[in-house]
Amino acid sequence: MSSSQPKKRVSAAKPAPKQLTKPAPKAMPAPKASAKKGVAPSPPTKVTHTPKSKKRTVQEAQEESDDEFGNEDMEDSGDSDDGEAEEFPEEDGQDMSSADLDSVDEEAESDESYMDGDSLVDSQEELEDEDEEEEESDDEDFFKEDEIDPNFGRNLDEPLPEESDYKPIRREYPEIDPVYDSDSSTEENENTVGDVPMHWYDDYPHIGYDVDGKKIMRPATGDELDKFLSTVDDPDSWLSAHNYKDGKDVKLSSEELEIIRRLEGGRIPDADYNPYEDSVDFFTSQTEVMPLSAAPEPKRRFIPSKHEAKRIMKIVRAIREGRIVPRKSGYVPPKPKYYNLWNDAEDKPREEHVMHITAPKMKLPTHDESYNPPAEYLPTEEEIKEWNDLDKEDRPKNYLPQKFGSLRNVPGYNQFVQERFERCLDLYLAPRVRKNRLNIDPDSLIPKLPSPRDLQPFPTRLAIEYLGHQGRVRSISIDPTGLWLASGGDDKTVRVWEVATGRCMATYHLDELVTSVAWSPNKDVAVLAVTCGYKVGLILPEKLFSPELAIHSEDFVRAGFANVGTTEANAKATWKQPTESEYAQGIRVWVHLLKPVKQVTWHRKGDYFATVAPDANNSAVLIHQLTKHQTQQPFKKTKGAVQRVAFHPSKPMFFVATQRYVRQYNLQRQELVKTMLTGVKWISSLDIHPAGDNLIIGSYDKRLCWFDLDLSSKPYKTLRFHSEAIRSVAYHKRYPLFASCADDGNVQVFHGMVYNDLLQNPLIVPVKILKNAHERVDSIGALCVEWHPTQPWLVSSGADHSIKLFS
């Protein structure tokens, strides 16, 4: 067999098309078409190779290797053609491209035909031939030749006219003279029906056709007895197989048996074939010194390409005819834009669009969504019933936990599509907005206030109660030495108390409600100013002070009676001597006003004091000079109802609080300096910081406003800690403290530090709420607060008739 191989190659090279079905691609559609049309099978022409499959494979492999060599040449030329085909469309416009592509296809076809052998001998005329159809006509001729094949109609019993077009080409090849040792199969009349069921021929006398289309008659077969006998006689009969194609018994060779055995074992039929051979790289990295093929360069490498010439001529013609306009000079073809697929260094994920907002994540499943949740997650029957009774919208969960023995028992989730749909609806219909959330710790926004513990001392507990008043205690005042506390109230008395013990030292009975009491701030003049009704009285508590002081005070207070004649007749105030009994009590001077007086306040030097009589319209504010017993009306006209007035602690300034505004006047220049817009509805009280640059007001609408006079005309801070109307506010003279009291009965203590540094704003820290310092009586709580002049003690008075000292 091995010796016949080279010869077989030679023989197979030429007659291959004859023996096998034609391998040309154009012939291939034929069986397909017939299959499609469901027509009866064409007469089988294919040679069966069942018994010689091994030889066939070897043969085909050989042919394939031959083809590869041929293909190499073909690829060479094809490569060059392809190169041209790629370049052309770039060079010219669109009008050229379609025609070109057609031509390329046709050229490819023609190339194949060249390979058939006649290409090389094509005449030179072809170069100038413009009509590509000539080639097609060749093909047509080729088919025509087939149609007139004489063997065709003759061999067919029932020829179908449609099929005739698709019949494979059959050429009469000269008989091959079988030399010695050639394959015996070629000598016999082989059945060419192919792989059709042989029972189709059961009703015919023949069993097929030989290679020339002649019927092969059914060989005579003996009956069963003959068969049996033959099996008995022939010792090799068990080795024979019946060939239905030929209707003969064929004796199987040992190799064939081996093949059968291997097939039965599911192994590869060829025993020599090693499916796991070491792979040999076709192309190795090593550069071969010697070429693989020693074949001489083909001629076509040296002659100008006909195809190229054709294409060039085509362009030339197009240019001549003006179909192609050559490109203007200076054109730079655009650089090809390409994406470097493999450059992973710069290959970063594309950044998301600025406005892109990722969809919110789905909620992760929980335990009760498990297919096999723990028993405690499973709903009871009542829960199931309740769940079922609820409206779909109202259900807390849209599923009921269920338990399955295993995952494969879990049915398909019937809500899946619905859920996906709703999710999509949510994502689509609910606009997602990017919120710029401030990532700030809320605690850091709270101003860093010192702890009240660090701001001691401040009053924290009730120390002393001053009991004795029989009515609301409207006003309190502590004398500048800090030893005596004066109070006045609705029981028409003014009382003076010993601060340290709570002992009432003196009581002055007046004839009207006492609305305001104020000690003279001058330590050398121990005088207490009280307002009661339409009068302002000046009281000298003689017993409490040394005789020198008492005498000096009396002289100071009563010296003005000497120039009593200067008082105008129509004065707003008249200075009067007290009666004998009043004098004995301690009252030294009366000042009668036209309207009820609500407040009296001293200038820091103790010579002037101002009174407020809100009802007295333009003369609401009066300033009285004690030494001369004179009264001035500082404002010709007052805007609004005056509530409170206050002297500046160091400058010739005067503050007037009306219902809504606080006005600061310069008394020397007699001009309005500033108007403070409080923003409150009704000011109740006013106090000036001892340094003079800050003031606080309390209002009946529960607010306490701190004004920094240098800062703004609006409140620096508005504190609203009281739940009822604020009645009184007060600064401490020495300590950085201020306090407020309100109708809720509470007294609140604040740390109010004013820095000398002008750049630093005052520090206000609430340090203590003295809750229920005073009981509420008729919805009035604490009425007045006053600080001890030297100690951090706070005194408050209230409607519950009491005065309390907190330390």
Added chain:
Amino acid sequence: MEALVEGPQVQVRFVTQQREFAIPETAIQTPANLRRYGLSEIINLILQNEGEKQRPFDFLIDGEFLRTSLLEYLNEKGLSTENTLTIEYVESMLPPTPLSSYEHDDWVSAVQAHHPGGFLTGSYDSHVRLWNKQAECIQTLSGHSGAVKAVQWLSSNGDKGTFLSGALDRSILAWEYNTNDGSHSILYECYGHTGGVHSISLNNEGDRFASGSADASIKIWTTTVPSVSDHIDEVETRKKRKTSKANRIAKTPIATLSAHTGPVSAVVFNPISTDTLYSAGWDHSVRVWDIESHVNLSSKNCEKVVHSLDYSQHSGLLASGHADTVVRLWDPRSEDSSVVKQSLSGHQNWVSSVSWSPSSAFMLASGSYDGLIKVWDIRAKGALYTLTHGKGGKKVLSIDWTNDILLSGGEDNQMKIHRLQDMETKSE
């Protein structure tokens, strides 16, 4: 003895600050169910005190008086019986017994007792009253025109005696009395203060006294009775004053100490050193003076107003009552200006008055505006005894502890007497 007792035992070590009762500091096994009495017996056994000499002791563990058995104490504190327990034992003081209550017409603002003489009280009705121990008012002395804030015995021998009184009318009066004929007279009047007199203190030799006043000054006076009035300012001699007080012999101070910036609420002489004076006031300072050179030797500051001051010669400490709830103890010898040696807190309101025990270095009484008198052992954390002075939390304004008598006067118009007896005074 220990071997006979059943039950758990605990190892204790006894220590004391009283040297006369010191025992070796060795740990002893004692039954854990012992109470104060049992422990006291052990101490007496070790000291070999027998019969009459036996003394009761109190026991302090971590500054707390042992009021239960040792075992209960350990259980309460969650301590183990394995560890050695250090117990400080102090001589026991019998609980104070109220003796009597002396009714006044007005607030009692000053009290002082004298052993043979009786009790002096100053009241807000501007009278000074002299009481004997039978709760009888022997004499009511009226001469002041303001509340009497301070009284100070000068001398007494039972029937006769002299004393001083200071009042809010800025004057100090020296009185002489004789109970036999019921007469009394003003020896002299001390002029000089321009504010109420809050405190008077006599030195140990009895020739000088100091007064603290609301005018922020301390004045030093002699106790000698002058024969003629000192020269007094013109202003003083106005007609009104002349009429009422012309017959009194006026006296002027020999020195004025002015460093305080607020009312001086308390002055007290050092009973050992004649020249050393302690004072305190509303300016939060406690000052040490040398009255010979009129020099403010040192001053100590706290944050609160000082209402009262007392010095103990036994412990060498100053005690002060403040306008907060704390009694503070100071060491006047220490250089540090602001170190409070110890703070005793327990009162609910201002401490108006403090008084050291005349015999013990550790005992202290304080009266407060919360109406309570507390007796402290400064070795313990809390108060030893708490006495109620009056009903309804009426203020205690003044207390005085002389010998075994504790006087207290207050807002309820009462002066109350308690007997405060430690064993030492009893045995005397």
